[in-house]
Amino acid sequence: MREALYIAIQKALVELGVPDAPFVVERPGDMSHGDYSTNAALIAAKQLEKNPREIAEMLQEKLSSEKVLGSPRSARPDHFLQKVSPSISLEGISKIEIAGPGFINFFLSHEAVASEIEKIAGGEFGEIKSDLKGQKVMVEYTDPNPFKEFHIGHLMTNTIGESIAHLFEAAGATVARANYQGDVGVHVAKAIWGKQQKPESLWGEAYVFGSERYDAHKEEVDELNKIIYEKTDAAVNALYEAGRAQSLEHFEKLYAMLGTKFDYYFFESQVGPVGLEIVKKHPEVFEESEGAVVFKGEQYGLHTRVFVNSKGLPTYEAKELGLVEAKKEKGDFALSITVTANEIQDYFKVVRKAAELVFPDLEGKMIGRFHGFLKLTTGKMSSRKGNAITGESLLMDLKDAAKEKMQGRELKDVEKTAEQIAVGAIKYAVLKQGSGKDIIFDPEKSLSLQGDSGPYLQYARVRALSIMKAAKEAGVIAGSGEEKSPVSAAGWSGNAATSDFSSPINPRVTLERTLIHFTEVVERAAAELEPHYVTTYLTELASAFNSWYMVERVVGGPNPQSALLLTEAFESVLKNGLTLLGIPAPEEM
RNA sequence: GCGCCCGUAGCUCAACGGAUAGAGUACUUGGCUUCGAACCAAGGGGUUGUAGGUUCGAAUCCUGCCGGGCGCACCA
Numbered sequence: 263m264r265e266a267l268y269i270a271i272q273k274a275l276v277e278l279g280v281p282d283a284p285f286v287v288e289r290p291g292d293m294s295h296g297d298y299s300t301n302a303a304l305i306a307a308k309q310l311e312k313n314p315r316e317i318a319e320m321l322q323e324k325l326s327s328e329k330v331l332g333s334p335r336s337a338r339p340d341h342f343l344q345k346v347s348p349s350i351s352l353e354g355i356s357k358i359e360i361a362g363p364g365f366i367n368f369f370l371s372h373e374a375v376a377s378e379i380e381k382i383a384g385g386e387f388g389e390i391k392s393d394l395k396g397q398k399v400m401v402e403y404t405d406p407n408p409f410k411e412f413h414i415g416h417l418m419t420n421t422i423g424e425s426i427a428h429l430f431e432a433a434g435a436t437v438a439r440a441n442y443q444g445d446v447g448v449h450v451a452k453a454i455w456g457k458q459q460k461p462e463s464l465w466g467e468a469y470v471f472g473s474e475r476y477d478a479h480k481e482e483v484d485e486l487n488k489i490i491y492e493k494t495d496a497a498v499n500a501l502y503e504a505g506r507a508q509s510l511e512h513f514e515k516l517y518a519m520l521g522t523k524f525d526y527y528f529f530e531s532q533v534g535p536v537g538l539e540i541v542k543k544h545p546e547v548f549e550e551s552e553g554a555v556v557f558k559g560e561q562y563g564l565h566t567r568v569f570v571n572s573k574g575l576p577t578y579e580a581k582e583l584g585l586v587e588a589k590k591e592k593g594d595f596a597l598s599i600t601v602t603a604n605e606i607q608d609y610f611k612v613v614r615k616a617a618e619l620v621f622p623d624l625e626g627k628m629i630g631r632f633h634g635f636l637k638l639t640t641g642k643m644s645s646r647k648g649n650a651i652t653g654e655s656l657l658m659d660l661k662d663a664a665k666e667k668m669q670g671r672e673l674k675d676v677e678k679t680a681e682q683i684a685v686g687a688i689k690y691a692v693l694k695q696g697s698g699k700d701i702i703f704d705p706e707k708s709l710s711l712q713g714d715s716g717p718y719l720q721y722a723r724v725r726a727l728s729i730m731k732a733a734k735e736a737g738v739i740a741g742s743g744e745e746k747s748p749v750s751a752a753g754w755s756g757n758a759a760t761s762d763f764s765s766p767i768n769p770r771v772t773l774e775r776t777l778i779h780f781t782e783v784v785e786r787a788a789a790e791l792e793p794h795y796v797t798t799y800l801t802e803l804a805s806a807f808n809s810w811y812m813v814e815r816v817v818g819g820p821n822p823q824s825a826l827l828l829t830e831a832f833e834s835v836l837k838n839g840l841t842l843l844g845i846p847a848p849e850e851m
Numbered sequence: 852g853c854g855c856c857c858g859u860a861g862c863u864c865a866a867c868g869g870a871u872a873g874a875g876u877a878c879u880u881g882g883c884u885u886c887g888a889a890c891c892a893a894g895g896g897g898u899u900g901u902a903g904g905u906u907c908g909a910a911u912c913c914u915g916c917c918g919g920g921c922g923c924a925c926c927a
Contacts, residue, residue, distance in 0.1 A: 286867070288867070290870080291866075291870085291872095291873075292870075292871085295870070299870090301868090301869065304869070304907085304908085307907085308906090308907080313907095314907075361870070362869080362870040363869070363870070363907075363908070364869095364907095365869075365870065407927085444927065447926080447927070448926075448927090449926095449927080530927090551924080551925095552924080552925080553925085554924070554925050555925095556924070556925085563854095565854085565922090565923055565924085566923090566924065567923095567924065567925090568924050568925040569925090570925085571924095571925040572925060573925085575925090577924095577925065577926080577927085578926075578927050579925095581927095603921095604855090604856075604920085604921060604922090605920095605921055605922065606922090606927095607855070607856090607921080607922075608854080608855070608921090608922050608923070609922080609923095609927095632856095634856090634857095634920085634921095635920090635921095639862090639863090664889095667889065668889095671887095683889090691863090694863090694864070694865085694875095695863090695864055695865080696864090696865085698856070698857085699856085699857065699864095700857085700920075701863090701864095702862090702863065702864090703863090704862085704863075704876095707862090707863080707876070710876095710889085711889060712875090712876085712889060712890095713874090713875045713876060713889090714863085714864080714874065714875035714876075715875085715889085717889055718875090718889070718890090720889085721887085721889050721890080722889095722890090724887070724889095725886085725887055725889095725890085727887095728886065728887055729886050729887085730886090731886085732886040733886070735886095736886085786867075790867085794864095794865085795867090798864095798865060798866095798874085801865095801874075801875085802874085805874085805875095805891095808890060808891065809890095809891065809892085811886085811887095811890080811891085812882095812890075812891045812892080813891090815885075815886065816886060817885095817886050818885075818886080819886090829886095850887090851887095851889080
């Protein structure tokens, strides 16, 4: 519908001689302003240097089949003086009005809303417009390091990456999920050294132990690093292999809990030599400086970075080039996205520029999606100090809180459900705000699992499922049937003469009219790589559902059939929305 | 020093240059004999860091200042 309006308005603007006005069609923040709204008249008025309301009236005329305007309504406060056109050509639009400084507001007919809801309840959401339809996209995210613990930053990257992968899939792209892991470097030596000292410790702990004592045992650990690299000691080799395998296996359990299934795994050990070769083969891109091989980024407005150090070893930068090549071998991707922290941003730009010079066909295809830190309000965390809160420990704490809350309920699988709630709580916190900014996460508060939270969404859906079950047992058949939604019929829709915008909007109408915007929200989230639009929308929707639930019963209510249909539509949208966020949707909790 | 990002209610966050800047939380009050109260309803709470500028219209765009974060050569 939004698209249809957009096209109709564009056409009308062309007729007015303003073909290139950058207008928008949006969902008004306030429902009394209709289901869709456009600022087209305001924009066009600027270009034509005319009064916006005059332009609005001309547009309204063109959008209506009749050129007869109703008389100005006097019931409203005069600053909202409206003109209502009685006859509309756009199908499904019951009213077009001009309001405020020159907004044109569109109201859907009750029939149009009901028909949309029927589709949604049946799982039809309409098409999402995207340039990426049918294209292959690779999303790299999570990137933990074997031998180290899975910390909160990894949780954050995983959450965002997983959601972006889902959004691309919703937009019609074929997505490959990739994970790039550092299985070589000093951190490995620290962990193995720690393990040698304390064989009974877990790998994450061994790393922390080794890391804390690194300064005091620097030579020893560096020597060990060399042994690992050159593979000269069988016992160390065995330790390395075992540690790597155990770490990866452990991560795999976390991925399963988080709902991620990777298609490709890349390792530093594998791409390092490749990157080194690439640098050597491209003297036109890289140059020697102070014994190292560098890329001078200054000529592109960037800075210089070292790709091969003075010992002839590839740095992280060169490895990244190797990674680019490894990714290329997996297929021809229209887009390759790396989800990572803000601090990597400038570094990423330099490496990307170098990569584009080496692989000209990749120009413009590599995108970074950056995020801030996840900070805890209670205490600091650090993967180098022992008392750190890791991603895993945070999940476990939340899981325990969920379990406590579920005591007294008879559930099929308490462990799994508690896990789903924990994952939902943390993912919601990450996905509820826009990109780039640090996230302040209060574990204490989120343990309460209330309000603006993942469990709020999960619970609302569980409630809907419960209603659907009860309705089925009572023999209610979903459908709009013969019933009229009494509120909708007498309220805002259809008959302008009886519309009364001063009275509070009814909960049922709010729910209906919120439901129909899901696809547009997803489209925008996918286009901007911003999952938080979905999060915000779902919260608003769940709130509308809960409010409606309080005032109208389904089983034994006045309109059981349409109420059940509405509930099914809500459940359908919420289930799909949660999937897009990568938040699990338990059947009971 | 140079570059990038941020500053909105006590706290955590929304607001695609537009309409009366919205949610949650905390606080106060009311609501479970009826489909799940992890819920709902109501109330107070704002000079959008600050001073200017552009615009019919600015939290949003531009400039200065204040405050905070991150990055700038052989770590990842």
